[in-house]
Amino acid sequence: MGTALGQSISRTLRYDGVNVFLNVDIDYYSNNKIGDIMNKINAEMARTSGAIRSFSQLVVAGITILFFIAILTSISWQLTLTSTVVLGLVVSVNQVFIKRAKMFGQQLTSDSRALTNKLIETLSGINLIKTVATEDLEFKRLKDLIYARERSEFKSQANSAIIAPINETAGIMALLLIVLAARYLFVEQIEALSAVILTYLLLLFRLLPVVGTVNNIRSGLSNKSASILVVSDYLDRSNKPFMKNGSIPFEKLKNGIKFEAVDFRYGSGNQDLALENIDLWIPRGKTVALVGTSGAGKSTLADLIPRFYDPCNGRIKFDDEDLRNYDLKTVRRRMGIVSQDTFLFNNSVLYNLTYGCEWA
Ligand SMILES: Nc1ncnc2c1ncn2[C@@H]1O[C@H](COP(=O)(O)OP(=O)(O)OP(=O)(O)O)[C@@H](O)[C@H]1O
Ligand SMILES: [Mg+2]
CATH class of the missing domain: 1.20.1560.10 (ABC transporter type 1, transmembrane domain)
Structure with a gap:
């Protein structure tokens, strides 16, 4: 026993x-x-x-x-x-x-x-x-x-x-x-x-x-x-940090993504702001490039869009709805991200290509 x-x-x-x-x-x-x-x-x-x-x-x-x-x-x-x-x-x-x-x-x-x-x-x-x-x-x-x-x-x-x-x-x-x-x-x-x-x-x-x-x-x-x-x-x-999930299922972007007075810092509070008072409007269908010196905050800004982190002040809106109100999984499913560093699962090429969209 x-x-x-x-x-x-x-x-x-x-x-x-x-x-x-x-x-x-x-x-x-x-x-x-x-x-x-x-x-x-x-x-x-x-x-x-x-x-x-x-x-x-x-x-x-x-x-x-x-x-x-x-x-x-x-x-x-x-x-x-x-x-x-x-x-x-x-x-x-x-x-x-x-x-x-x-x-x-x-x-x-x-x-x-x-x-x-x-x-x-x-x-x-x-x-x-x-x-x-x-x-x-x-x-x-x-x-x-x-x-x-x-x-x-x-x-x-x-x-x-x-x-x-x-x-x-x-x-x-x-x-x-x-x-x-x-x-x-x-x-x-x-x-x-x-x-x-x-x-x-x-x-x-x-x-x-x-x-x-x-x-x-x-x-x-x-x-x-x-x-x-x-x-x-x-x-x-x-x-431990666990994000609060929203309840609105995200279907597709209609107008665009908007940053409103976004501040962000890494860690729990005593670090400097990595992003300060960012206002940004990215209309749907537009290609945007972020340019800046190393450490300027480009990756940080990009990481806020799939909600890897939440802003500490201000908000990010998808079509006038705060990103935090959407069901996170439905948001991320709609995104494609190509990262600077590649990661491959120890599996077939097919598996790696279709990971996360098995229906393809
Ligand atoms: N995980 C982390 N924890 C704490 N601080 C971080 C973290 N990632 C980045 N930072 C800090 O946040 C600031 C912005 O970094 P970020 O990586 O966004 O810059 P970047 O513009 O993407 O730079 P690069 O061109 O080198 O990729 C830097 O000061 C960096 O040291
Ligand atoms: Mg970067």
């Missing part, structure tokens, strides 16, 4: 994650790296769904422990009090390792993020790397990142591997202490009660592995807590 649950959780997380990056505004990509997003969808989501699965195991183990404690208390409450205190001590010994697990988990998260980013950067720049023959340099950089990630993974695993033997030893010592306590508590009736005490110890012995499991799970959860935070922050839509 745990496996099925874990799989369905990681599937759902990834569906949501893909939807976030498909629907978020283009602006989001100017301060978020592709590698970060990929890493979140692959590694971090895998670790998060692992954590959720562990959490469900923790609940099961908790119920088992309560059940055991109820039976043990009905046999002898004095002994149960003693064993609760002793086992509580065993649990608190684990606190040290749980803290370390958390630290190593954070390290692993940041190292794997750095590696994914560098891998993507290297692959995207492979032509340049080959042109200037810096393969050796890039190999060294990647090697260091791979090594660092491996080290964090190793530390995480070594830390969790220590927990089991320590729990085992602590558990046996706890059992011994409880036997001594039983001898002391029932010193007069030890003969008569030996069967009861034996049953008690047998039950307690069965309980120890469950306590061990709880400790393992706790360390695993705290190891993965950094990933949980990363994933929930990524899936949270309230901290």
Whole structure:
């Protein structure tokens, strides 16, 4: 059941994650790296769904422990009090390792993020790397990142591997202490009660592995807590730009496109205006060329027409209707854009030519 649950959780997380990056505004990509997003969808989501699965195991183990404690208390409450205190001590010994697990988990998260980013950067720049023959340099950089990630993974695993033997030893010592306590508590009736005490110890012995499991799970959860935070922050839509969509379906342009006192700046507010107070009328059927120095804002102005960004002041109108009132998809479907940089899908020529208009 745990496996099925874990799989369905990681599937759902990834569906949501893909939807976030498909629907978020283009602006989001100017301060978020592709590698970060990929890493979140692959590694971090895998670790998060692992954590959720562990959490469900923790609940099961908790119920088992309560059940055991109820039976043990009905046999002898004095002994149960003693064993609760002793086992509580065993649990608190684990606190040290749980803290370390958390630290190593954070390290692993940041190292794997750095590696994914560098891998993507290297692959995207492979032509340049080959042109200037810096393969050796890039190999060294990647090697260091791979090594660092491996080290964090190793530390995480070594830390969790220590927990089991320590729990085992602590558990046996706890059992011994409880036997001594039983001898002391029932010193007069030890003969008569030996069967009861034996049953008690047998039950307690069965309980120890469950306590061990709880400790393992706790360390695993705290190891993965950094990933949980990363994933929930990524899936949270309230901290990302999402455009409000209009409702009017756009059919075709009748008169023309009009810019009215348009101001625009990139980012959230402290950058300079890229466009300031632009008024422009482009009648239908007319060819318009924008000419200007590099950085003047030509591409920015063009990007406002398919609503890649919204103006921060003023408005853009298609036939006297504010662009923001149209259903965005119907607007973009009516547009053809030839970009400065070409992008081809890894597919046939036919597929690339007809992408977005499969009816052609
Ligand atoms: N994604 C972005 N984030 C932040 N600032 C940007 C972004 N794109 C462009 N800018 C800035 O906005 C201004 C206008 O840039 P834009 O790309 O529109 O100029 P351009 O006229 O198209 O230049 P070029 O002729 O080089 O293509 C520049 O100062 C540029 O640095
Ligand atoms: Mg440009």
